[in-house]
Amino acid sequence: MRFLHTMLRVRDLDAALAFWCAALGFVETRRSVVEAGRFTLVFLRAPADGPGGAEIELTFNWDQVDAYDGGRNFGHVAVAVDDIYAACARLQDHGVTILRPPRDGRMAFVRSPDAQSVELLQRGGALAPAEPWLSMGNTGTW
Numbered sequence: 001m002r003f004l005h006t007m008l009r010v011r012d013l014d015a016a017l018a019f020w021c022a023a024l025g026f027v028e029t030r031r032s033v034v035e036a037g038r039f040t041l042v043f044l045r046a047p048a049d050g051p052g053g054a055e056i057e058l059t060f061n062w063d064q065v066d067a068y069d070g071g072r073n074f075g076h077v078a079v080a081v082d083d084i085y086a087a088c089a090r091l092q093d094h095g096v097t098i099l100r101p102p103r104d105g106r107m108a109f110v111r112s113p114d115a116q117s118v119e120l121l122q123r124g125g126a127l128a129p130a131e132p133w134l135s136m137g138n139t140g141t142w
Contacts, residue, residue: 004121005043005055007075009068013040013060020044020056029055038062076109076117076142084108084122085130101136105129109142117142 010016020026026044033040042058045051059075081087084102091110092098100109105127108120 002080002123003054004078004080005057006077007057007059009059009061009064009075011060011064011067013042013058016058016060017042020058026056074116076119078119078121080121080123082123084120084127085133087120088133097139098133098136099139099142101133101138102127103129103134103136105133108133111140111142 008016017028021028021044025047027047029043029045031040031042039062040060042060044056044058045053057075057078084105084107088098088102088108096110098108098110100107102108102120102122106122110118110120112118
């Protein structure tokens with residue numbers, strides 16, 4: 001398993017970048033502007049981590065007016081796994097509910113005992129869709 005990123009929602013992207021980059025010294029590694037979804041993703045890395053190191057993902061939802069509450073501004077921790085189906089089966093074996101099953105062979109979500117959301121991402125390309133995941137619905141929120 002490899003730690004990938006932590007997502008944080010931000011209301012003011014410029015202020016967030018001033019804090020994370022100018023004040024703390026993170027560097028922007030990539031940016032994705034999604035006009036259809038009306039959001040921008042900015043990925044930051046600590047310089048000492050070097051290329052491929054864990055990142056912070058700032059998510060700026062263009063239409064957000066109100067301040068985020070404590071549970072909404074933190075998004076999720078993401079990890080890459082070698083086999084998403086095996087990882088989800090192992091989590092289930094430990095009593096963890098798969099909230100967003102890997103129907104696409106690529107992504108799933110679970111929550112920690114303290115309700116932090118964890119995204120599992122298939123390393124490399126998506127696996128072929130397979131049961132029981134393909135037919136499994138979402139449970140709760142993540």
